[in-house]
Amino acid sequence: DGGITQSPKYLFRKEGQNVTLSCEQNLNHDAMYWYRQDPGQGLRLIYYSQIVNDFQKGDIAEGYSVSREKKESFPLTVTSAQKNPTAFYLCASTETRGGSTDTQYFGPGTRLTVL
Amino acid sequence: QQQVKQSPQSLIVQKGGISIINCAYENTAFDYFPWYQQFPGKGPALLIAIRPDVSEKKEGRFTISFNKSAKQFSLHIMDSQPGDSATYFCAASKAGPSNTGKLIFGQGTTLQVKP
Numbered sequence: 061d062g063g064i065t066q067s068p069k070y071l072f073r074k075e076g077q078n079v080t081l082s083c084e085q086n087l088n089h090d091a092m093y094w095y096r097q098d099p100g101q102g103l104r105l106i107y108y109s110q111i112v113n114d115f116q117k118g119d120i121a122e123g124y125s126v127s128r129e130k131k132e133s134f135p136l137t138v139t140s141a142q143k144n145p146t147a148f149y150l151c152a153s154t155e156t157r158g159g160s161t162d163t164q165y166f167g168p169g170t171r172l173t174v175l
Numbered sequence: 176q177q178q179v180k181q182s183p184q185s186l187i188v189q190k191g192g193i194s195i196i197n198c199a200y201e202n203t204a205f206d207y208f209p210w211y212q213q214f215p216g217k218g219p220a221l222l223i224a225i226r227p228d229v230s231e232k233k234e235g236r237f238t239i240s241f242n243k244s245a246k247q248f249s250l251h252i253m254d255s256q257p258g259d260s261a262t263y264f265c266a267a268s269k270a271g272p273s274n275t276g277k278l279i280f281g282q283g284t285t286l287q288v289k290p
Contacts, residue, residue, distance in 0.1 A: 064218075093277075100184065102264060102280040103219070118277070150218050163209070164278060166218030 064167035083151030181281025198265035
């Protein structure tokens with residue numbers, strides 16, 4: 061069953077803690093993306109990676125970090141430097157590195173709440 | 176110039192009615208305009224997409240109308256059903272040598288179809 065999995069579904073964090081959100085895909089897609097979703101603001105790009113061992117900042121990268129050591133995995137770390145981390149986080153992937161018409165497939169999301 | 180503006184923020188339609196969601200963009204380099212549908216607690220999924228070389232694309236009850244000169248595009252849902260109740264996002268991306276497949280999303284429209 062091909063697709064994108066994200067874990068955990070819900071995550072609670074205390075202020076000052078770093079947390080890592082998992083994203084795994086078995087679609088053999090080259091490119092992977094992390095978005096943050098807040099009510100009324102749509103989806104905003106945090107980081108993206110077009111190839112293993114390479115990634116670029118998106119529009120709101122401050123306070124986040126990523127790695128891409130394997131093609132199928134693109135974990136996102138929300139650091140204590142992120143001032144307002146409570147949000148719904150979505151991971152996505154596309155088949156090729158830069159096709160503008162490639163469909164982005166999304167995972168089910170992780171809802172992060174800072175206590 | 177990178178923004179995609181979407182309206183309305185929310186929409187209530189009676190069953191069987193037509194739902195219309197509008198988006199506007201500024202960057203003429205955009206060449207791919209997808210619409211995504213998102214149910215509560217789930218990731219978005221591609222609904223329908225259009226390239227600027229056509230003015231309309233229809234898939235079942237869903238139609239995209241595209242006005243290149245006005246830099247606007249819209250989603251029409253004919254014979255709206257309660258199962259269409261979801262959040263809809265328009266998006267845009269651009270081709271070119273530095274293309275990364277990045278999507279710029281609108282703010283989203285929450286559609287409620289009343290039985």
